[in-house]
Each structure stands twice: as C-alpha cells, then as structure tokens.
Amino acid sequence: MNVVQPIRDKVLLQEMKEHLKKSNERNYILFLLGIHTGLRISDILRLRVRDVLGWDIVLKEKKTDKHKEVKMSNELKRAIRSYVKDKPKSEFLIKSRNGKNKPITRGMAYVILNQLAEEFGLERIGTHSLRKTYGYNHYKKFNDVVALQQILNHTDQRETLIYIGIKQDELNKMQGKIDW
Numbered sequence: 001m002n003v004v005q006p007i008r009d010k011v012l013l014q015e016m017k018e019h020l021k022k023s024n025e026r027n028y029i030l031f032l033l034g035i036h037t038g039l040r041i042s043d044i045l046r047l048r049v050r051d052v053l054g055w056d057i058v059l060k061e062k063k064t065d066k067h068k069e070v071k072m073s074n075e076l077k078r079a080i081r082s083y084v085k086d087k088p089k090s091e092f093l094i095k096s097r098n099g100k101n102k103p104i105t106r107g108m109a110y111v112i113l114n115q116l117a118e119e120f121g122l123e124r125i126g127t128h129s130l131r132k133t134y135g136y137n138h139y140k141k142f143n144d145v146v147a148l149q150q151i152l153n154h155t156d157q158r159e160t161l162i163y164i165g166i167k168q169d170e171l172n173k174m175q176g177k178i179d180w
Contacts, residue, residue, distance in 0.1 A: 005124045006132035006165050007035075013133070016120055021079075027112050029083050030094050030104075034130020036076040038138070038151055039068075041127040045103040050089040052080045064153055135164035 007013050013035065020028035033044045042062045051057055055077060057070045072080065084093070092103040104112075109127050117125035131152070138148050139161075149160045161167050 003124065004126035004129045004132065006129060006136035007122070007125070008133075008136060008165070008169075010137070012120060012122075013137075016116060019119070020116065025083055026094060027116075029079060030109065030112065031116075031130065032076050032079055033093075034127075035133045035137070036073045037070045038131050038134035039070065040131060041106055041109050043068075045092075045094055045106065045109065047093040048089065049084045049087045049091050049093060052084065052093060053089070061153070066153065068153075132164055135160070136166070139164055139166060 007016070017028065017031065020031050030044065033039060033047070034041070037044075037057065039057075039059075040061070040063060043059055046062065047057065047059070051059065052072070055072055057072060059068055060066070061068050091101055094103050094109075096102045096104045096108070106127060113125055113127060113129065117123070117129075135148055135152055138151070139145065142148075145157045145160055148164070149157050152160060152163065154160045154163065158167075
C-alpha cells in the first residue's frame with residue numbers, strides 16, 4: 001500500500017518553504033495554505049483573493065458541503081498579504097497560467113508537489129500530504145486528537161491518528177525495539 005505521508009521533519013519543512021519562496025511564489029502560497037490550514041487541495045484551489053483578505057478563511061467545503069472557518073497563522077497571513085497586493089479580488093489565488101482566471105488543476109498541484117518531493121528526496125508525497133502535514137504537526141504541538149478530529153472533519157479519533165501517521169510512528173518505534 002503506497003499511502004501518501006505527512007512531512008514530519010520540521011527542518012526539512014522549513015527548507016522546502018524557503019526553496020519555494022525563492023523559486024515560485026504561487027507554489028509557495030499553495031504549500032503554506034496546505035500546511036497551515038489543513039484544507040483539502042480541492043478547497044485551496046477554489047480560493048480567490050477576496051477569500052483571504054481578512055484573518056479568517058471562510059468557505060464551504062467541496063467534499064462535505066459544510067461551512068468551515070480557519071484562522072490564518074502569522075506566517076501565512078504575511079505571505080498572503082504580500083502575494084495578493086495589487087491582485088483583483090476575484091482572481092483565483094492559485095492561478096493557472098492557462099486561461100483567463102482559472103486555478104491550477106488538482107493534477108498540476110500533484111505535479112508541483114512531486115517535483116518538490118523529488119528535489120528533497122521524499123517518497124509517498126501527494127496533494128494530501130499537505131493536509132496530513134498540518135494534522136501531524138498540530139497533533140505533535142497540541143496533543144489534542146479531539147480538536148484535530150474536528151478540524152479535519154473525521155468521524156473518530158482512531159481515523160485521525162491513522163490519517164496523520166501517528167499510529168504508523170508508534171508501530172515503527174515498537175518494531176525498532178525488537179532485539180531478539
């Protein structure tokens with residue numbers, strides 16, 4: 001089973017952000033939105049400039065049809081503020097170079113993330129890795145599976161822990177202690 005993984009290493013995460021910031025601002029914003037909000041890629045790609053002008057991103061989730069409100073972190077808000085300056089409010093945030101005002105496709109987001117993963121020697125990275133990275137780091141920082149379950153809109157806590165790779169971490173740790 002080749003399930004996409006979160007990016008667990010904070011130093012590596014920082015290096016990836018710095019690389020994207022220097023090489024492609026749009027892709028940097030895509031990456032930041034994913035790892036700072038936990039939004040699904042389908043929701044990130046639907047965001048327009050007007051949706052990120054305040055401190056909160058308010059949207060209706062495509063998958064669940066539920067309303068969601070996410071407060072932006074300081075790092076994300078600073079990057080967004082700089083990125084959207086002088087852009088029309090109706091412009092898609094993660095805009096494609098093709099067409100007049102269209103977002104990149106989910107497939108293109110996957111290509112962008114896979115090129116980044118290849119550059120940094122990572123395997124099993126996909127569009128869901130951004131959401132999983134958010135979840136993994138949120139759990140490690142706050143150790144609150146109930147809150148994370150609500151944020152990710154999961155039905156039970158076990159699902160959340162498996163989703164963010166915590167269960168696999170625990171299994172790997174146990175496996176590493178075998179010495180018989």
